Amino acid sequence: xxxxxxxxxxxxxxxxxxxxxxxxxxxxxxxxxxxxxxxxxxxxxxxxxxxxxxxxxxxxxxxxxxxxxxxxxxxxxxxxxxxxxxxxxxxxxxxxxxxxxxxxxxxxxxxxxxxxxxxxxxxxxxxxxxxxxxxxxxxxxxxxxxxxxxxxxxxxxxxxxxxxxxxxxxxxxxxxxxxxxxxxxxxxxxxxxxxxxxxxxxxxxxxxxxxxxxxxxxxxxxxxxxxxxxxxxxxxxxxxxxxxxxxxxxxxxxxxxxxxxxxxxxxxxxxx
Amino acid sequence: xxxxxxxxxxxxxxxxxxxxxxxxxxxxxxxxxxxxxxxxxxxxxxxxxxxxxxxxxxxxxxxxxxxxxxxxxxxxxxxxxxxx
Numbered sequence: 001x002x003x004x005x006x007x008x009x010x011x012x013x014x015x016x017x018x019x020x021x022x023x024x025x026x027x028x029x030x031x032x033x034x035x036x037x038x039x040x041x042x043x044x045x046x047x048x049x050x051x052x053x054x055x056x057x058x059x060x061x062x063x064x065x066x067x068x069x070x071x072x073x074x075x076x077x078x079x080x081x082x083x084x085x086x087x088x089x090x091x092x093x094x095x096x097x098x099x100x101x102x103x104x105x106x107x108x109x110x111x112x113x114x115x116x117x118x119x120x121x122x123x124x125x126x127x128x129x130x131x132x133x134x135x136x137x138x139x140x141x142x143x144x145x146x147x148x149x150x151x152x153x154x155x156x157x158x159x160x161x162x163x164x165x166x167x168x169x170x171x172x173x174x175x176x177x178x179x180x181x182x183x184x185x186x187x188x189x190x191x192x193x194x195x196x197x198x199x200x201x202x203x204x205x206x207x208x209x210x211x212x213x214x215x216x217x218x219x220x221x222x223x224x225x226x227x228x229x230x231x232x233x234x235x236x237x238x239x240x241x242x243x244x245x246x247x248x249x250x251x252x253x254x255x256x257x258x259x260x261x262x263x264x265x266x267x268x269x270x271x272x
Numbered sequence: 273x274x275x276x277x278x279x280x281x282x283x284x285x286x287x288x289x290x291x292x293x294x295x296x297x298x299x300x301x302x303x304x305x306x307x308x309x310x311x312x313x314x315x316x317x318x319x320x321x322x323x324x325x326x327x328x329x330x331x332x333x334x335x336x337x338x339x340x341x342x343x344x345x346x347x348x349x350x351x352x353x354x355x356x
Contacts, residue, residue, distance in 0.1 A: 025310060
């Protein structure tokens, strides 16, 4: 009788019972044992794998950083577009403002001129400016410095140059006011950039009072820095410091400021 | 075969891919192969565990937890047909 032998099947290793999970678990445990028992061999075995991992990580990092750069560039582009729009608006506003200022200058018929020579290059208390009859400069026009501070009058005109005699020139005098009460005074040039005036002793003028002259309105010309009094004199002398350093002026504006100032100069004696 | 492929992929992803992809792959495979999370956890600790970094091999512990959960879910839902 033929005996029938059943095929012996291993319950653990039969292909039907060993799942993928069991297999990888066995491999993981085996690798763990290798690391614990022979760590050098383990790291020798896995070094290429780690190198490949590092290379892949670098490539993916560069890929994602490329996306990051794109995002950064987009944000930067948006910011620049906004900035460009803002600058364009500002430019528009400035152009408009410049146009309006130019219109005002034309209305006022003022001439802006650079100072070519000042003392000691020019005679004391005079300025030579780079504008003449060709530019519309005429005698007796008033010269104003920065802040509409009256400086002097045009006394000589050439084709392309003119001479401004400053109010500080000797023998130049003009009418003005001092203090908050606008006490009328006669302002005289003392030479060398100095201006003075005389007022009755009874008038209460103090150091720091503003001295102004007629123009379009009342234009400040300087400040009282010292009050000299002589007991034998019924008046006191005011030493006036000009609002601008007359010898440091770099440009002036010329225009006819009005009849008041002109009439004031009509009665004065100026240097030729 | 697909199970084997994904199991192998999750095994390789421990070395080559970001950890998040490994977790997703392992969780996906754990539906069909509950032992894979434990195996992956042990493998990850085999590669990356250092006693200085922590007292416990956390990858293996997390893998064991996921494996236990996977077995629990399978038993509760009677998903034996999936395992065949």
